[in-house]
Amino acid sequence: MITVTMSRGTFPFYFLALVVAVTFFEYGGLVAGKGSLLMTLVFWTTLLQGAIAAAAVADLVGARWITVLRRQIMAAYPLLLVPPLLLILLVPRLDLYPWAEAPGQWLNVPFFLLRNLALLLAVYGTGRLYALRSLRGDPRTPRSAVFYLFAFVASQTLVAFDWVMSLEYPWISTLFGAYFFVEALYAGLALAGVLCFLLPPRQGEGLAAEEVKPLRDIGLLLFGFSVLWGGLFFAQYLLLWYGNLPEEIQFIARRLESLPLRALCVLFLAANFLVPFLGLLGRRAKRSDRVVGAVAAIVLAGFFAERLFFILPAAPMPVGILLVENILFFAFWLLTVHSREYLLPAGTES
Protein backbone atom coordinates (compact mmCIF):
# COMPACT_ATOMS: atom_id res chain seq x y z
CA MET A 1 0.00 0.00 0.00
CA ILE A 2 1.47 3.32 -1.07
CA THR A 3 0.97 5.99 1.54
CA VAL A 4 3.32 8.68 0.19
CA THR A 5 1.63 11.26 -2.00
CA MET A 6 3.01 14.20 -3.88
CA SER A 7 1.46 17.62 -4.21
CA ARG A 8 2.15 20.32 -6.76
CA GLY A 9 4.54 21.91 -4.26
CA THR A 10 6.59 18.78 -3.58
CA PHE A 11 6.51 17.29 -7.10
CA PRO A 12 9.60 19.22 -8.35
CA PHE A 13 11.61 17.98 -5.35
CA TYR A 14 10.72 14.36 -5.99
CA PHE A 15 11.47 14.95 -9.66
CA LEU A 16 14.86 16.41 -8.80
CA ALA A 17 15.54 13.50 -6.43
CA LEU A 18 14.88 11.04 -9.27
CA VAL A 19 17.27 12.85 -11.61
CA VAL A 20 19.96 13.13 -8.91
CA ALA A 21 19.58 9.43 -8.02
CA VAL A 22 19.90 8.39 -11.67
CA THR A 23 22.96 10.65 -12.06
CA PHE A 24 24.54 9.14 -8.95
CA PHE A 25 24.01 5.56 -10.06
CA GLU A 26 25.21 6.34 -13.56
CA TYR A 27 28.23 8.50 -12.85
CA GLY A 28 29.03 7.60 -9.21
CA GLY A 29 31.81 5.28 -10.37
CA LEU A 30 30.03 2.21 -8.98
CA VAL A 31 30.47 0.09 -12.10
CA ALA A 32 32.13 0.30 -15.49
CA GLY A 33 29.31 -0.47 -18.01
CA LYS A 34 27.92 2.49 -19.87
CA GLY A 35 24.70 1.41 -21.51
CA SER A 36 22.18 1.41 -18.65
CA LEU A 37 21.20 5.08 -18.90
CA LEU A 38 20.57 4.75 -22.65
CA MET A 39 18.51 1.62 -22.10
CA THR A 40 16.44 3.28 -19.33
CA LEU A 41 15.96 6.37 -21.46
CA VAL A 42 14.81 4.42 -24.53
CA PHE A 43 12.44 2.21 -22.54
CA TRP A 44 10.77 4.95 -20.50
CA THR A 45 10.54 7.40 -23.41
CA THR A 46 8.57 4.71 -25.23
CA LEU A 47 6.29 4.07 -22.27
CA LEU A 48 5.62 7.66 -21.19
CA GLN A 49 5.07 9.02 -24.70
CA GLY A 50 3.11 5.93 -25.76
CA ALA A 51 0.62 6.14 -22.88
CA ILE A 52 -0.32 9.74 -23.71
CA ALA A 53 -0.40 8.84 -27.42
CA ALA A 54 -2.79 5.94 -26.76
CA ALA A 55 -5.02 8.38 -24.86
CA ALA A 56 -4.79 10.90 -27.72
CA VAL A 57 -5.82 8.29 -30.29
CA ALA A 58 -8.69 7.20 -28.04
CA ASP A 59 -9.83 10.83 -27.67
CA LEU A 60 -9.68 11.34 -31.43
CA VAL A 61 -11.79 8.31 -32.28
CA GLY A 62 -14.14 8.76 -29.30
CA ALA A 63 -13.21 5.48 -27.59
CA ARG A 64 -15.08 4.73 -24.37
CA TRP A 65 -12.25 3.34 -22.28
CA ILE A 66 -10.41 6.65 -22.11
CA THR A 67 -13.22 8.25 -20.07
CA VAL A 68 -12.47 5.78 -17.30
CA LEU A 69 -8.67 6.04 -17.32
CA ARG A 70 -8.24 9.66 -18.40
CA ARG A 71 -7.07 11.04 -15.07
CA GLN A 72 -4.71 8.15 -14.39
CA ILE A 73 -3.00 8.42 -17.76
CA MET A 74 -2.92 12.21 -17.95
CA ALA A 75 -1.45 12.47 -14.44
CA ALA A 76 1.84 11.21 -15.87
CA TYR A 77 2.15 13.98 -18.47
CA PRO A 78 4.71 16.01 -16.39
CA LEU A 79 7.00 12.97 -16.65
CA LEU A 80 7.41 13.75 -20.36
CA LEU A 81 9.96 16.26 -19.10
CA VAL A 82 12.18 13.41 -17.86
CA PRO A 83 13.48 12.21 -21.28
CA PRO A 84 14.96 15.61 -22.29
CA LEU A 85 16.70 15.85 -18.90
CA LEU A 86 18.08 12.35 -19.19
CA LEU A 87 19.22 13.05 -22.74
CA ILE A 88 21.35 15.90 -21.39
CA LEU A 89 22.70 13.49 -18.76
CA LEU A 90 23.56 11.10 -21.59
CA VAL A 91 26.01 13.55 -23.22
CA PRO A 92 29.17 12.04 -21.60
CA ARG A 93 27.99 8.62 -22.80
CA LEU A 94 27.70 9.55 -26.46
CA ASP A 95 31.06 7.90 -27.15
CA LEU A 96 29.05 4.66 -27.16
CA TYR A 97 28.03 5.49 -30.70
CA PRO A 98 30.42 4.35 -33.43
CA TRP A 99 29.80 7.55 -35.38
CA ALA A 100 31.04 9.75 -32.50
CA GLU A 101 34.64 9.29 -33.68
CA ALA A 102 33.90 10.05 -37.31
CA PRO A 103 30.89 12.40 -37.29
CA GLY A 104 28.92 12.90 -40.48
CA GLN A 105 26.41 15.52 -41.58
CA TRP A 106 23.44 13.92 -39.83
CA LEU A 107 25.18 11.92 -37.13
CA ASN A 108 27.28 14.38 -35.16
CA VAL A 109 27.02 15.23 -31.47
CA PRO A 110 25.72 18.85 -31.61
CA PHE A 111 23.07 18.17 -34.27
CA PHE A 112 22.10 14.88 -32.58
CA LEU A 113 21.48 16.69 -29.29
CA LEU A 114 19.78 19.66 -30.90
CA ARG A 115 17.19 17.77 -32.93
CA ASN A 116 16.45 15.21 -30.23
CA LEU A 117 16.10 17.81 -27.48
CA ALA A 118 13.89 19.96 -29.69
CA LEU A 119 11.59 17.04 -30.47
CA LEU A 120 11.42 15.81 -26.88
CA LEU A 121 10.54 19.33 -25.72
CA ALA A 122 7.95 19.57 -28.51
CA VAL A 123 6.44 16.30 -27.28
CA TYR A 124 6.33 17.71 -23.74
CA GLY A 125 4.76 20.99 -24.88
CA THR A 126 2.09 19.42 -27.09
CA GLY A 127 1.50 16.65 -24.53
CA ARG A 128 0.95 19.19 -21.75
CA LEU A 129 -1.46 21.21 -23.87
CA TYR A 130 -3.35 18.10 -24.90
CA ALA A 131 -3.53 16.65 -21.37
CA LEU A 132 -4.80 19.86 -19.79
CA ARG A 133 -7.38 20.44 -22.53
CA SER A 134 -8.51 16.85 -22.42
CA LEU A 135 -8.97 17.01 -18.63
CA ARG A 136 -11.00 20.21 -18.93
CA GLY A 137 -13.15 18.71 -21.66
CA ASP A 138 -12.11 21.57 -23.96
CA PRO A 139 -13.63 21.34 -27.48
CA ARG A 140 -10.17 21.99 -28.94
CA THR A 141 -8.91 18.67 -27.49
CA PRO A 142 -8.91 16.77 -30.84
CA ARG A 143 -6.75 19.44 -32.46
CA SER A 144 -4.14 19.30 -29.69
CA ALA A 145 -4.30 15.48 -29.79
CA VAL A 146 -3.34 15.62 -33.48
CA PHE A 147 -0.43 17.98 -32.75
CA TYR A 148 0.75 15.70 -29.97
CA LEU A 149 0.55 12.64 -32.21
CA PHE A 150 2.64 14.35 -34.91
CA ALA A 151 5.31 15.23 -32.36
CA PHE A 152 5.11 11.73 -30.87
CA VAL A 153 5.55 9.96 -34.21
CA ALA A 154 8.50 12.21 -35.15
CA SER A 155 10.12 11.74 -31.75
CA GLN A 156 9.73 7.95 -31.68
CA THR A 157 11.09 7.75 -35.22
CA LEU A 158 14.18 9.61 -34.08
CA VAL A 159 14.42 7.38 -30.99
CA ALA A 160 14.54 4.45 -33.38
CA PHE A 161 16.90 5.88 -35.99
CA ASP A 162 19.16 8.03 -33.81
CA TRP A 163 19.27 6.38 -30.40
CA VAL A 164 19.03 2.69 -31.26
CA MET A 165 19.76 2.08 -34.95
CA SER A 166 22.83 4.30 -35.05
CA LEU A 167 24.40 2.15 -32.31
CA GLU A 168 24.96 -0.35 -35.13
CA TYR A 169 25.94 2.25 -37.73
CA PRO A 170 26.10 1.65 -40.76
CA TRP A 171 23.31 -0.94 -40.37
CA ILE A 172 19.96 0.43 -41.54
CA SER A 173 16.36 -0.68 -41.61
CA THR A 174 13.82 1.80 -42.98
CA LEU A 175 10.96 0.16 -41.08
CA PHE A 176 12.62 0.81 -37.71
CA GLY A 177 10.94 4.19 -37.14
CA ALA A 178 7.41 2.96 -37.83
CA TYR A 179 8.12 -0.17 -35.83
CA PHE A 180 9.09 1.94 -32.81
CA PHE A 181 6.07 4.23 -32.76
CA VAL A 182 3.65 1.36 -33.22
CA GLU A 183 5.44 -0.36 -30.36
CA ALA A 184 5.17 2.78 -28.27
CA LEU A 185 1.39 2.86 -28.79
CA TYR A 186 1.22 -0.83 -27.90
CA ALA A 187 3.34 -0.19 -24.78
CA GLY A 188 1.11 2.76 -23.85
CA LEU A 189 -1.96 0.51 -24.00
CA ALA A 190 -0.16 -2.12 -21.95
CA LEU A 191 0.64 0.55 -19.38
CA ALA A 192 -3.07 1.43 -19.29
CA GLY A 193 -3.80 -2.28 -18.76
CA VAL A 194 -1.37 -2.40 -15.83
CA LEU A 195 -3.01 0.75 -14.44
CA CYS A 196 -6.43 -0.93 -14.51
CA PHE A 197 -5.05 -3.63 -12.30
CA LEU A 198 -2.81 -1.62 -9.95
CA LEU A 199 -4.94 1.47 -9.46
CA PRO A 200 -8.43 0.56 -10.61
CA PRO A 201 -10.67 3.54 -11.39
CA ARG A 202 -12.89 4.36 -8.45
CA GLN A 203 -16.57 5.08 -8.61
CA GLY A 204 -15.95 8.28 -6.69
CA GLU A 205 -14.07 9.82 -9.63
CA GLY A 206 -17.25 10.81 -11.36
CA LEU A 207 -17.85 7.26 -12.54
CA ALA A 208 -20.90 5.12 -12.15
CA ALA A 209 -20.38 1.41 -11.47
CA GLU A 210 -21.34 0.37 -15.01
CA GLU A 211 -18.88 2.85 -16.52
CA VAL A 212 -15.95 0.89 -15.15
CA LYS A 213 -16.91 -1.96 -17.49
CA PRO A 214 -15.44 -0.65 -20.78
CA LEU A 215 -12.01 -1.59 -19.46
CA ARG A 216 -12.30 -4.77 -21.50
CA ASP A 217 -11.72 -2.65 -24.60
CA ILE A 218 -8.10 -2.46 -23.51
CA GLY A 219 -7.93 -6.26 -23.68
CA LEU A 220 -9.32 -6.13 -27.21
CA LEU A 221 -6.85 -3.43 -28.26
CA LEU A 222 -3.91 -5.32 -26.75
CA PHE A 223 -4.98 -8.39 -28.71
CA GLY A 224 -5.19 -6.37 -31.94
CA PHE A 225 -1.84 -4.68 -31.37
CA SER A 226 -0.17 -8.04 -30.71
CA VAL A 227 -1.14 -9.09 -34.26
CA LEU A 228 0.02 -5.77 -35.71
CA TRP A 229 3.31 -5.99 -33.82
CA GLY A 230 3.80 -9.59 -34.97
CA GLY A 231 3.16 -8.50 -38.56
CA LEU A 232 5.64 -5.63 -38.42
CA PHE A 233 8.31 -7.74 -36.75
CA PHE A 234 7.83 -10.49 -39.30
CA ALA A 235 7.85 -8.08 -42.25
CA GLN A 236 11.20 -6.73 -41.07
CA TYR A 237 12.65 -10.16 -40.34
CA LEU A 238 11.48 -11.77 -43.59
CA LEU A 239 13.15 -9.14 -45.77
CA LEU A 240 16.45 -9.46 -43.92
CA TRP A 241 16.22 -13.24 -44.04
CA TYR A 242 15.38 -13.37 -47.76
CA GLY A 243 17.97 -10.81 -48.85
CA ASN A 244 20.67 -12.44 -46.72
CA LEU A 245 22.96 -9.48 -47.43
CA PRO A 246 26.02 -9.34 -45.16
CA GLU A 247 25.55 -5.68 -44.24
CA GLU A 248 21.92 -6.29 -43.22
CA ILE A 249 22.07 -9.74 -41.70
CA GLN A 250 24.98 -9.04 -39.34
CA PHE A 251 22.60 -7.20 -36.99
CA ILE A 252 20.56 -10.36 -36.41
CA ALA A 253 23.41 -12.84 -36.75
CA ARG A 254 25.43 -11.06 -34.07
CA ARG A 255 22.49 -11.17 -31.69
CA LEU A 256 21.43 -14.75 -32.30
CA GLU A 257 24.84 -16.42 -32.08
CA SER A 258 25.18 -16.27 -28.29
CA LEU A 259 22.83 -17.73 -25.73
CA PRO A 260 21.57 -14.91 -23.47
CA LEU A 261 20.52 -12.78 -26.44
CA ARG A 262 18.95 -15.69 -28.27
CA ALA A 263 16.92 -16.46 -25.14
CA LEU A 264 15.90 -12.78 -24.96
CA CYS A 265 14.67 -13.00 -28.55
CA VAL A 266 12.47 -16.01 -27.79
CA LEU A 267 11.28 -14.25 -24.63
CA PHE A 268 10.13 -11.06 -26.32
CA LEU A 269 8.54 -12.91 -29.25
CA ALA A 270 6.51 -14.93 -26.74
CA ALA A 271 5.74 -11.96 -24.50
CA ASN A 272 4.74 -9.50 -27.22
CA PHE A 273 2.95 -11.80 -29.61
CA LEU A 274 2.12 -15.31 -28.38
CA VAL A 275 1.02 -14.48 -24.82
CA PRO A 276 -1.34 -11.60 -25.68
CA PHE A 277 -2.62 -13.40 -28.79
CA LEU A 278 -3.43 -16.70 -27.10
CA GLY A 279 -4.16 -15.24 -23.66
CA LEU A 280 -6.68 -12.67 -24.86
CA LEU A 281 -8.31 -14.80 -27.57
CA GLY A 282 -11.18 -15.82 -25.31
CA ARG A 283 -14.06 -13.48 -24.54
CA ARG A 284 -13.94 -14.13 -20.82
CA ALA A 285 -10.20 -13.38 -20.57
CA LYS A 286 -10.71 -9.93 -22.11
CA ARG A 287 -13.29 -9.08 -19.44
CA SER A 288 -11.05 -9.98 -16.51
CA ASP A 289 -8.98 -7.10 -15.16
CA ARG A 290 -6.55 -9.60 -13.68
CA VAL A 291 -5.90 -11.41 -16.95
CA VAL A 292 -5.60 -8.15 -18.91
CA GLY A 293 -3.34 -6.68 -16.20
CA ALA A 294 -1.10 -9.76 -16.17
CA VAL A 295 -0.88 -9.91 -19.97
CA ALA A 296 -0.13 -6.17 -20.09
CA ALA A 297 2.67 -6.62 -17.54
CA ILE A 298 4.10 -9.48 -19.63
CA VAL A 299 3.94 -7.28 -22.75
CA LEU A 300 5.87 -4.54 -20.95
CA ALA A 301 8.46 -7.07 -19.78
CA GLY A 302 8.67 -8.22 -23.41
CA PHE A 303 9.42 -4.67 -24.55
CA PHE A 304 12.13 -4.39 -21.93
CA ALA A 305 13.67 -7.64 -23.20
CA GLU A 306 13.39 -6.42 -26.78
CA ARG A 307 15.10 -3.10 -26.10
CA LEU A 308 17.79 -5.02 -24.24
CA PHE A 309 18.17 -7.30 -27.28
CA PHE A 310 18.75 -4.26 -29.50
CA ILE A 311 21.02 -2.27 -27.20
CA LEU A 312 23.00 -4.76 -25.10
CA PRO A 313 25.47 -6.04 -27.74
CA ALA A 314 26.40 -2.48 -28.76
CA ALA A 315 26.41 -0.95 -25.27
CA PRO A 316 27.26 -3.36 -22.43
CA MET A 317 25.61 -2.44 -19.15
CA PRO A 318 25.64 -3.53 -15.51
CA VAL A 319 22.41 -5.38 -14.73
CA GLY A 320 22.20 -4.09 -11.14
CA ILE A 321 22.29 -0.41 -12.10
CA LEU A 322 19.84 -1.05 -14.93
CA LEU A 323 17.34 -2.66 -12.56
CA VAL A 324 17.76 0.04 -9.90
CA GLU A 325 17.18 2.82 -12.42
CA ASN A 326 14.10 1.18 -13.87
CA ILE A 327 12.62 0.38 -10.47
CA LEU A 328 13.17 4.04 -9.51
CA PHE A 329 11.34 5.13 -12.64
CA PHE A 330 8.50 2.71 -12.07
CA ALA A 331 8.11 3.85 -8.47
CA PHE A 332 8.11 7.49 -9.54
CA TRP A 333 5.54 6.86 -12.25
CA LEU A 334 3.32 4.96 -9.82
CA LEU A 335 3.67 7.72 -7.23
CA THR A 336 2.73 10.36 -9.80
CA VAL A 337 -0.38 8.46 -10.92
CA HIS A 338 -1.27 7.72 -7.30
CA SER A 339 -1.03 11.44 -6.41
CA ARG A 340 -3.17 12.52 -9.35
CA GLU A 341 -5.79 14.19 -7.15
CA TYR A 342 -3.14 16.56 -5.80
CA LEU A 343 -1.29 17.14 -9.07
CA LEU A 344 -4.09 17.64 -11.55
CA PRO A 345 -6.68 20.42 -11.58
CA ALA A 346 -10.06 19.21 -10.33
CA GLY A 347 -11.79 17.56 -13.28
CA THR A 348 -15.30 18.29 -14.31
CA GLU A 349 -15.60 15.55 -16.90
CA SER A 350 -16.19 11.92 -16.12
Next chain:
Amino acid sequence: MARFVCESREEFLDRLRALVDAGTDPENIRVRMPFYVPEALQVLGEGPDRLRFFALFGGIAGFGSGLALTIYSVLSWPIIVGGKPIVSLPPFLLIGYLLTILFGALGAFAGFLLLARLPSGRSLAADAEFPERFVIAVETGEGA
Protein backbone atom coordinates in the same frame (compact mmCIF):
# COMPACT_ATOMS: atom_id res chain seq x y z
CA MET B 1 -48.57 -24.87 -34.22
CA ALA B 2 -49.68 -21.91 -32.09
CA ARG B 3 -48.79 -18.51 -33.44
CA PHE B 4 -48.77 -15.11 -31.72
CA VAL B 5 -48.38 -11.82 -33.56
CA CYS B 6 -47.25 -8.81 -31.49
CA GLU B 7 -47.20 -5.16 -32.52
CA SER B 8 -44.58 -3.82 -30.13
CA ARG B 9 -41.28 -4.91 -28.68
CA GLU B 10 -42.61 -4.82 -25.09
CA GLU B 11 -45.70 -6.86 -25.91
CA PHE B 12 -43.53 -9.39 -27.73
CA LEU B 13 -41.12 -9.72 -24.77
CA ASP B 14 -43.99 -10.01 -22.25
CA ARG B 15 -45.63 -12.72 -24.33
CA LEU B 16 -42.35 -14.57 -24.71
CA ARG B 17 -41.64 -14.42 -20.96
CA ALA B 18 -45.17 -15.63 -20.21
CA LEU B 19 -44.72 -18.59 -22.57
CA VAL B 20 -41.40 -19.62 -21.04
CA ASP B 21 -42.73 -19.12 -17.48
CA ALA B 22 -45.73 -21.29 -18.35
CA GLY B 23 -43.32 -24.14 -19.02
CA THR B 24 -43.03 -24.13 -22.81
CA ASP B 25 -39.74 -25.64 -23.90
CA PRO B 26 -37.64 -22.82 -25.49
CA GLU B 27 -36.47 -25.38 -28.05
CA ASN B 28 -39.98 -25.41 -29.49
CA ILE B 29 -40.30 -21.65 -29.73
CA ARG B 30 -39.43 -19.90 -32.98
CA VAL B 31 -39.40 -16.11 -33.10
CA ARG B 32 -39.38 -13.68 -35.98
CA MET B 33 -38.30 -10.12 -35.32
CA PRO B 34 -38.26 -7.08 -37.63
CA PHE B 35 -35.09 -5.96 -35.80
CA TYR B 36 -32.68 -7.57 -33.38
CA VAL B 37 -33.88 -7.74 -29.76
CA PRO B 38 -31.10 -9.15 -27.57
CA GLU B 39 -33.47 -9.62 -24.58
CA ALA B 40 -35.36 -12.27 -26.53
CA LEU B 41 -32.28 -14.48 -26.59
CA GLN B 42 -31.86 -14.02 -22.83
CA VAL B 43 -35.47 -15.07 -22.25
CA LEU B 44 -35.00 -18.11 -24.47
CA GLY B 45 -31.79 -18.96 -22.61
CA GLU B 46 -29.66 -19.25 -25.72
CA GLY B 47 -26.09 -20.19 -24.88
CA PRO B 48 -23.10 -18.23 -26.11
CA ASP B 49 -22.76 -17.98 -29.84
CA ARG B 50 -21.29 -21.12 -31.36
CA LEU B 51 -20.29 -19.35 -34.54
CA ARG B 52 -16.86 -18.36 -33.19
CA PHE B 53 -15.78 -22.01 -33.02
CA PHE B 54 -16.34 -22.35 -36.76
CA ALA B 55 -14.02 -19.38 -37.33
CA LEU B 56 -11.44 -20.72 -34.87
CA PHE B 57 -11.29 -24.22 -36.34
CA GLY B 58 -11.40 -22.82 -39.87
CA GLY B 59 -8.40 -20.66 -39.00
CA ILE B 60 -6.44 -23.52 -37.45
CA ALA B 61 -7.25 -25.78 -40.40
CA GLY B 62 -6.19 -23.01 -42.79
CA PHE B 63 -2.84 -22.54 -41.06
CA GLY B 64 -2.19 -26.27 -41.12
CA SER B 65 -3.24 -26.54 -44.77
CA GLY B 66 -0.99 -23.63 -45.74
CA LEU B 67 2.04 -25.24 -44.14
CA ALA B 68 1.14 -28.68 -45.52
CA LEU B 69 0.66 -27.31 -49.04
CA THR B 70 3.98 -25.46 -49.10
CA ILE B 71 6.01 -28.23 -47.47
CA TYR B 72 4.46 -30.88 -49.72
CA SER B 73 5.17 -28.74 -52.80
CA VAL B 74 8.84 -28.09 -52.03
CA LEU B 75 9.44 -31.71 -51.07
CA SER B 76 7.87 -32.85 -54.35
CA TRP B 77 9.91 -30.38 -56.43
CA PRO B 78 13.05 -29.73 -54.38
CA ILE B 79 14.85 -26.76 -55.91
CA ILE B 80 17.35 -24.86 -53.77
CA VAL B 81 16.72 -21.11 -54.06
CA GLY B 82 19.15 -18.52 -52.73
CA GLY B 83 21.01 -21.12 -50.68
CA LYS B 84 18.07 -21.55 -48.30
CA PRO B 85 17.04 -24.94 -46.89
CA ILE B 86 14.38 -26.77 -48.88
CA VAL B 87 11.89 -26.53 -46.02
CA SER B 88 12.37 -23.00 -44.73
CA LEU B 89 9.55 -21.81 -42.55
CA PRO B 90 9.66 -17.97 -42.76
CA PRO B 91 8.13 -17.69 -46.26
CA PHE B 92 5.78 -20.62 -45.60
CA LEU B 93 4.32 -18.76 -42.62
CA LEU B 94 2.99 -16.17 -45.05
CA ILE B 95 0.98 -18.79 -46.97
CA GLY B 96 -0.14 -20.27 -43.65
CA TYR B 97 -1.26 -16.84 -42.46
CA LEU B 98 -3.19 -16.09 -45.65
CA LEU B 99 -4.96 -19.45 -45.60
CA THR B 100 -5.74 -18.90 -41.89
CA ILE B 101 -7.73 -15.82 -42.86
CA LEU B 102 -9.34 -17.45 -45.90
CA PHE B 103 -10.41 -20.64 -44.14
CA GLY B 104 -11.40 -18.72 -41.00
CA ALA B 105 -13.68 -16.46 -43.02
CA LEU B 106 -15.13 -19.31 -45.09
CA GLY B 107 -15.57 -21.39 -41.92
CA ALA B 108 -17.44 -18.55 -40.24
CA PHE B 109 -19.67 -18.09 -43.30
CA ALA B 110 -20.39 -21.83 -43.53
CA GLY B 111 -21.11 -21.88 -39.78
CA PHE B 112 -23.51 -18.96 -40.18
CA LEU B 113 -25.39 -20.80 -42.93
CA LEU B 114 -25.49 -23.98 -40.87
CA LEU B 115 -26.61 -22.34 -37.62
CA ALA B 116 -29.16 -20.10 -39.33
CA ARG B 117 -30.46 -23.13 -41.27
CA LEU B 118 -29.95 -21.35 -44.54
CA PRO B 119 -30.69 -21.64 -47.39
CA SER B 120 -34.07 -23.00 -46.47
CA GLY B 121 -37.23 -23.13 -48.49
CA ARG B 122 -39.33 -23.61 -45.37
CA SER B 123 -39.74 -20.36 -43.48
CA LEU B 124 -41.51 -19.61 -40.25
CA ALA B 125 -44.12 -17.40 -41.81
CA ALA B 126 -44.68 -15.89 -45.21
CA ASP B 127 -42.76 -12.66 -45.66
CA ALA B 128 -45.66 -10.61 -46.88
CA GLU B 129 -47.89 -11.57 -44.00
CA PHE B 130 -46.01 -9.99 -41.05
CA PRO B 131 -43.60 -7.44 -42.47
CA GLU B 132 -43.09 -5.29 -39.35
CA ARG B 133 -44.45 -7.39 -36.53
CA PHE B 134 -43.04 -9.76 -33.97
CA VAL B 135 -44.13 -13.35 -34.44
CA ILE B 136 -43.83 -16.16 -31.92
CA ALA B 137 -44.55 -19.67 -33.18
CA VAL B 138 -44.76 -22.57 -30.76
CA GLU B 139 -44.31 -26.00 -32.28
CA THR B 140 -46.74 -28.35 -30.59
CA GLY B 141 -45.91 -31.65 -32.22
CA GLU B 142 -43.84 -33.47 -34.84
CA GLY B 143 -44.15 -32.07 -38.34
CA ALA B 144 -45.98 -29.00 -37.15
